Amino acid sequence: MRKTEQNYFGLYFLLAVITVYIIIAIFKPTVLTPIFKFLILMLKRIIPILFVVFVLMILVNYFVSPKNLLNYLGKNAGMKGWLIAIIGGILSTGLIYAWYPMLNDLQKQGVRNRFIATFLYNRAVKPALLPLLIFYFGLMYTLVLTVVMVVVSIFQGIIVEKFSEAKT
């Protein structure tokens, strides 16, 4: 998909969702109250995260050259690549779509899809939220689930790359 097509798709997508809101507002306006309450909560959460992501994007663009990235997460990346993808995913915070612009940028710089997929999968493991998970499900459950997910993320990365880059 070319850059202009990407821009238009985004706008069409946004217009389609706004249209659904308008339809609801006309036919069942009361439904919008809980939706807007949730929307405000989400915006409060995502705006600071988007700002953090923007700063990180600047830092990545400033400090990390495409050559370095290609070495760590490119074609010749080995264990270091996996480690960076796993730790990066675990340490990343916020909603998943806030990270897409940065990952899109990295993808364009030659970062392998396996590492992007592994990064995204490991976003499920959140150290800050572990106390809450332990509270609800226990320490052993939390430990086992975390380890299983980290291991599975590597397999997912390999499979995603294999299929997403396969020639049609």
Added chain:
Amino acid sequence: MELKQAITKSAKAMYRSLPVIAAVILLVSLVNGVLPKTVYSALFFKNMLLDSFIGSLIGSILAGNPITSYIIGGELLKQGISLVAVTAFLVAWVTVGVVQLPAEAVLLGKRFAITRNITAFLFTIIVAIITVSILSIL
């Protein structure tokens, strides 16, 4: 790369992504606002595979802060829903994103997004079964 260049490049990338991000936020709010939390418990059965599949399916459709999924998951457990179903629900909540699939497809590639989400969905069931199996041995 100079700092000014880095800022301009990042700003352009962020600007290109904003319509998609805004659309996804609106869509997630719509789904979460319309679907009451009590609906979830009514959807589960007492079958390990079927429940993990349903748990994964619901977790895939919904998105948002994992805290919400922990709270719902904890409540589902209290209501007698199996651990394997709840695990699948928790894992799918954060690893599969049906709602944000269009955004992912636009920014990371259609093929990448579809493959990643399908495999994440399948792995969710596998992760749930492995986790619960290990716990039953320990």
